[in-house]
Each structure stands twice: as structure tokens, then as C-alpha cells.
Amino acid sequence: MEAPSRPQTPAPVALQRWTVLRPGSSKRPWASAAATRELLWESAARELRGRYKQNVGKGVWMLVQPIAMVLIYGFVFTQIFKATGHGLPYLSMAWAGIICWQFFQHGVQIGMFSVIFEAGTLSKVWFPRVVVPLTPGTAAFADLGLGFVVLFLVATVQGVSIGITAVALVVPVAMLAVWMFALALLLAPLAVFLRDLTSIVPLLLRLGFFASPIMYSVFEIPEQFSWLATWNPVAVAVTGVRDAVLAGVWPDWRLIGIHAVAGLVLLAATYTYFTRVEDRLVDAL
């Protein structure tokens, strides 16, 4: 009667793993790394499917927002502020900046809202909850990938010869992803406790968009503000991508490395923070 597809008859208590819940510290033996990863994939795939489900063009819509941004901000920056590519074709340069920024912004901002959005599910069933704030960033990789395909096309049309250095783009992108996930893990629980953040953070991100060399080249930054280019991980990542893909030079390994290490330290800290407060999230939702 017991077909192999049926749920297994449970093992006796003596062989079970125990979940222990205490105030402030809980022990949950059920969140294996593999299961968490699988759930994260499934969750990111679900976000992508859900996002473009009702749209006829599906994937094309992934590009509409960055294209619109490039057209609008590109006009403002090139025609009014007289921004140039500083040796690179402006359109390609701006596009490289936009796709990286969109990636970062989506992961951080939607990541922050994610726990609030998923309140219903979180308060009813336990699953590796860290998946929730990491989902938007993971899904954003798809948009970024598509963005890079377009970048290669546009750059080739604009006469850029893409060389071997282009493979190095994964390094600044990985560094940017670390920062994105670290901030999502910090902001998602914080926003639950401090709802004001949901208004403040989008504002700060808007500020960050203009403070980072997205629509302009890093060389436009005046001398007295050069720290903006070296201390800002988004600026460093975007410049790294531009160097690798468009300028045909190897990126600044040292600078990217420093930001990567700093990002990893932050990621470890915010991951720990998340696990320390995750049990209290549901009560505050």
C-alpha cells in the first residue's frame, strides 16, 4: 500500500532533530543550505514570473525602464550638463551605469519591503526566512544579465571592440551584489521595526543615484569630491564594469578588492543581525 511516492512514515522521536525555541535564541536544524538555496531560486523565479506574467512582451519589459531612464537622464545630462563619455561612447557608458544601478537599487529597495510584503506567509509557516530579503536581489540578476546582452550589442554598434578584459566584469558585479545583499539583510528587518525607513531609504537611494557616476563618467567628478568615487561601492563597481567592457582595460583590482572585503564583512554582520531578530519579525508585522 505504501507506494514510494507517499510521504514517509515518520521516524520515532528518538531519531528526530529537535527545534528549540527560546526567547532571543532559537535552534532550528531544518534549514539546510541546499534547501535554502533551492527555495531562494524558486522564490526568485516566482518573482520574475509574477512580474511579467500579465505583460505581452514579457522579457522586453525588463528593458523598458532602463531605456526610459537612459533617454530622459541622458538628455538632461548630455544636453544641459554637457556630460560626455570621456573617451567612451556616452550611450554605452550610461547604459552600463544604469543596469548596474537598477540591479543594486532593486535588490536593496524591494529587499527592504520584502519582509513587510510577505507578512502573511511569514506569520503562518516557518521556512528559512533569510530567503525573503534575498529574493529581489537574486531575481535582479536576470534583468542585469539581459542588460549586459544589450550593452554588448549597443557597444558594438557604437564601435567599441570588446576584448578579453570584458570577462572581468563579473568581479565588480559580484562586489556590488555583496553590498546589495548586505544592505537588504539589514534594511528588511529594520524597516519592520522602524516603518519610517520605507520613506527614507528610497529618498537616500535617489540621492545615491545622482551621487554615483551612473549617468556621467567618473572623470566628471571634481577633485574635491573624488572621495565619492573611491568610497562609494556603486561608483567603484560601475567604473570597474566600464573599464572591463568598454575601455578594454583591467579594472582597479585593489579598489574593488577593498570594497569586496568590506562588503563581505558587512554581509556577515547583517546576516547575523537578521538571524538574531528574525524570530521577532512576525510579532512586529
Add this chain to the structure above:
Amino acid sequence: MSAGAEPEYRSGGEEGDAASGELSIPEVGPVEQVEFDEVAEPTIRPPHWDAPASIVVRGVSKWYDSRNRGRLRAALPGRPSKEPPPGAVLALDDASFEIGDGQSVGIIGNNGAGKSTALKLIAGVTAPSQGEIRVAGRVASMIELGLGFNPEMTGRENLRFSAGLLGMSRRVLAKRWEDIVDFSGVAHALENPTKTYSSGMLARLGFALASHSDAEIILVDEVLSVGDFDFQRRSLERIMKLNREGRTTIIVTHNLSALPPLCHRIIQLEKGRVVADGVPGDVIPEYVLAEAEKYAAHGNEEVHISDVELRPTSVHPGGRLTVRGVIETTEPLVGCKAVVRLGMGQALVAVMEGDDSLTRLVDEPLDIRIDRQAGRWQVEATVESLPLFAGDYVAGLAVVRDDTTEVISRTMPLDILGSRDDWMKIRVRLEENHQRLDP
């Protein structure tokens, strides 16, 4: 980390129910004994009564600190306050109990008694404010059916994602896909977005998935009130089957009559405390009587029940019972009707038919027009075959308003003899006759 056994948390006794020995309430943790009003000796020995505990709740309190909302302090990691803040409402107040491996336990109590909080804590969704909870194995909550479904996505896509939430790997899901889809009965609509589903279809899909997980512990919250009759019957059967296969089941419902066939044991919560713990036949009638008294206390003077008499006062399951009494009203009681109270709830009793447990609700009001006509009524009603298993019950007459609120009741103790197994073959049939006496 703690992959091995943790024997210090096993309560005494070995699994299996050797029929010898006295039946007793299981130990409630080594910390302290829970206070019971009275511990009645059950007449039968439910399965897994002495099984080692798979859920240990020790001195657990849970409160919600609303003052912390919007404060930076709330966002800081670290131990929350050890004392409940002044004025906080305790959802659970120093509750302790153990649930044995394989037991099927119903949790009852009024709204706000802490039932849902207890389930949330066992599900691991939130942590206790005080005390400790230990749970052996995985938990599948059927707390809400259609959990985490995205209305824009198809049934298939939603199943895949929700399976992940329940800890089912893609491989396991693929293996059980057929079973799940068959059970849900929505195979025809699997490729449609779930926003086009009826609530019954969502419920069936969610239940089908949750009931096919590998979890050792199944939590059921008010599932018994969702869906149509056929779905309720099949989900009850499914819950019973999961329990028979050795899963621990915990059921929270206000539908008291559904509990006796499903549960070996009932835990009653009141204001976050465990106030009773025992077999259904003991705890549920006590609870119903206590509730009825509350109503009766602020009952009105317009209706009286007197001279209630049971014949016989002890009877075997399936036996015949005659209830007699006088109901007297001074005014027509609009919206009220007279019912036979049997065991628990009005004449609302669960009936089991055949072997695979058809559960059905029977509501048999007496045909007395007390809602239109004042007067004094002599009532005699006969229940042809009693749908109750062995234990101590009450039976009598009651007047209820709007089918739910009891206006007044008068009941007498009724002893059902024999063993629980007889229960399976019973149908209810109510015969009554009444006549109006002169006021």
C-alpha cells in the same frame, strides 16, 4: 546540531499501548505540574497516551510589546525583556504541556485563550517571550490553506513554490505530484492563474499539498470550517490517516463536535493557561457545561426548563435515550429554538459511519414554536441511536438563540458504557413528541 536524541526531554513510558496499568494524565514537564480542576479517570486508554513527547512546552509565556513599535530599541538584537511590560496582554501565560509522539490533540478554548498563539509557537513562526519549546521533527502547518499563493500565477507554479515553503524538495514534489493533484481535484485548472479559482479550489489545493509533506507534526487551525461537505469529509479522513501513520496532529477548532473522532486528547486553554487536559469525553462536556453556565448566569427570566429526566441514565453507544422535560416561556422568544443537548454542543454531534470515518454534523431541533408562542411545553424526545463513544456525558434540553447562543439549558449526567470502537458504527435519529400544556 542536535541531530541525536535528547532523552532528557522524553516523558516516562515507552511507546505502544500495553493495556495494563492505570491510565493517567501524562507528565507535564519536569518543571512544574499544571493545575487541573480535577483529573477524571478515563474509561478507555487512547493510543499513544504514554508515547515519548515530541512537543515539549515548558513554562511558556508570550506577550506582545506594543510600546516598542517604531522605537530603535525594538530593532536591536539581544534578549527581549524578561518581564511582561505593564499592561501587556499575555497570549500565553506560563503554559506547560507535552504532546506525545503520534498523539492527536485538540486544543479548545474561547477566543483569545491562546490557541492560535500556541500553534504559531509550535510552528516556530515566532519565539516565546519566556520559557522554552522543543519540537521533534518538521512541522507542517495547515494554518491557512492556499498559503503564500500568488493569484497571478498558475496552480502549478504556486504548488511548486509553496512546496518549497513546506520544506519539500523539487524531487520529492515531482514524485508526489500525481497524488497531490488527484487529491486536490483541480487537475483541470492547474494551468490557470489561481485568481480564477474558487475559495474551495484554493483550499483543496493547499490542503492537498500540506497533507503530502514529510512533516512529522501536522498543525490544523480551523481547516474544518472551510470548503464543502465532501472536502471536509476527505480532509478529516486525510488528517486521521496521517495520524494513524504515526504523525502527531494538533487541531484547533471551535467545532467541538468534530474533535472526539479526531483526537485522543483535548487541552483546554483559558486566558493563556492550560486549565484542563484529558480525553475528549471528559474535557469537552466540562467545557461546554461551564460555558453554558456563563450564559445561563445572565440568562433571562422569560424561559425556564424543569423536570428534566433521562431514560436510561447509562447506556451503550448506539443505544436508545429518551429525554423528557418541561420548557416554559412567558413570551414568544424570537429567533430561539429548543434543542436536545447531547454530550457536547446542542444536538450537534458528530456521526461516524462505516469504517473510513464519515464525519457529519446533525442538527436536530425540536419542533416547538417557542419563537412564536408563549406557553408551557411538555417535551419528550428520543434519540434512536446515540452517536457517542464511551465516557461521561450530559444530556438534556436547551433553548438556543440564532442556532449558536445558548439562552438556557438543563442537563443531567449521562454515562455511555463500553469501548470507543463501537462509536464507528452509529447513526443518529431523533424522534420527539411534544404537547402544549395549559399555562
